[in-house]
Amino acid sequence: MRPPNELDFWRGLALATIFIDHVPGIIFENYTLRAVAISDAAEIFVFLAGWSMRLLVSSRSVRQMDGLHLVLRLEGRAFTIFAAQIVITEIALAMTAAGSLLLENPLILEWNNASAVFEDPVEAHLGLVMLSHQLGYFDILPLYVVLMAFAPIAVLVDRYFPLLLLPLSLALYAATLATGVNIPTWPVEGRWYFNPMAWQLNFVLGFALAAPHGLGGFVRRHRLAMRWVAAPLLLAGVTAAHYNWSPDPLSLPEPQLFLMFDKTYASPARVIETLALVALFGGLYPHIAGWFGRATAFFSMLGRNSLNVFCVGSLLSLLAQFVRFTLGGGFGIDAGVLFVAVGCMYVTAWLSEWRDRARP
């Protein structure tokens, strides 16, 4: 296993944060990034996914791969994530069904957009497999599937025409925000919660900034200047969040999505705030590890096994909703929920690594 490192640490912290953000009403949601800033842990998670893609394609074995093998490798990863999405969704549905039976409350069948599956199973099952029907809070992996399915394009453009990658990504992003286009959901009419055509920018930025050359190299050479730019931007974001201020979409000139703080379309303010966070906190890891060695090792272990931990965390957040429904909220219960859940996420990471070690 690789030793604790910056990428895994932040990713682990993002995973724990996402768990909290997915338990509505839990007290600790008032202290996650979402509560103090205009962006949240989902942006960090996707940005770091792009970052880790860079590490993957820079590895010697992948650099020596020809285009076809590279595409197959990344599509294989996309399929793994797709399979994970299908498995956790099915388990979440079974948990929902069990919850409604045990607690004798059919209203639970409606939680998290699950009702179409129980009400309209024929269409909803098609939708589940096509990712056009997503349960509430189980909507990040579908984005990840799409990002990974199209990642070969980003990687190949970067390999052969590196200067084109960011302009192409920005053009797709701008076109998406200008038109408001998004993938429709079915059978429940609506739109994807995470619009992949907008969110790809977070992924591509992570991928571009992780590179030692090009934009990534430029930023590293001017780290201090970047921090001077980032600090007031982050301060502005935090101030806006503190006063619960956001631009009034109706008084904005069209297309409003460019100036709103919209999550579905990853509006620029959110992307910029994520970049500011990266500029300010990137590179601090050695100090954090020096002060909180055990915590960094703990979160790094979660981050090293991010897909498994994410899947278990998603199911635990649903379980936590049942616990809070049955026992009510409050500090004691919420603290217990968080402690047990993060503990289970740690056990998941430990088991994943134990299994890998046990392999011949």
Place this chain on the structure above:
Amino acid sequence: MRGIFAALALCMAMPVALAQDAPPPLSPECEAPTADIASPAPLPHLAERLGQKAPAIRILAIGSSSTWGVGASSRKKTYPALLRGILDSALKGTKAEIINRGVSGEVAQTTAERLRTAVALDKPDLVLWQVGTNDALARVDSAGFEETLRSTISWLKASDIDVMLVGLQYAPKFVRDDSYLTIRETLKKVAVAENVLYVRRYDAMQFIARHQNGADLMSTDDLHLNDLGYECMAEHIARAVIANLFVRRRDLPKPAPPAPQP
């Protein structure tokens, strides 16, 4: 029932004035005292649009499962679909376009986030926000719930868009649920403080459940609405919209329909 509305619509030489005096009638199964249907408050911007003889009004129906239509036998039997038919007949010459943005099981905070974008993109004249049930079940803190409602309503009001709150459904199971009661009280309090129209779904459904033995608004599980439940929901909301179009003061007296005897 459509026939009644068609007849009513034919009589409407002056639709605006008539609408004020005679809101669309209720089906016998859906009869409930006016006070149990909605707490009145004005809908000034919608009234202005209708006064300008706008060819169409656009309504954003946002919320959770009751908006999406869990339990309805088809998509035509959801409350937004039924409401469109009733309003089309009642507002002669003006088409009601209703956009259904219900996501089942969603808490208010998540809906509030979606709401801003939906309003910006869909540009409705009226927002119907059905809210509360899932916050009660998720044990969301009532102060946070109140803050979510208030900030969203203030924003809608500042943006010159009317908003109507549609409350929690009645279910015998929740009569003694503290969280359910608290969220319901909070909703009522916010509606009064913000002076927005509040559809008292719980009270109307409870009245019907207690007084009209033949009419069952719920599916066999006693929690989901059935087609009749959605019909009554649509009729009550339509009545609240029409009756309040020209309400200027909160205490304007309104004729109460005869309440059936228990």
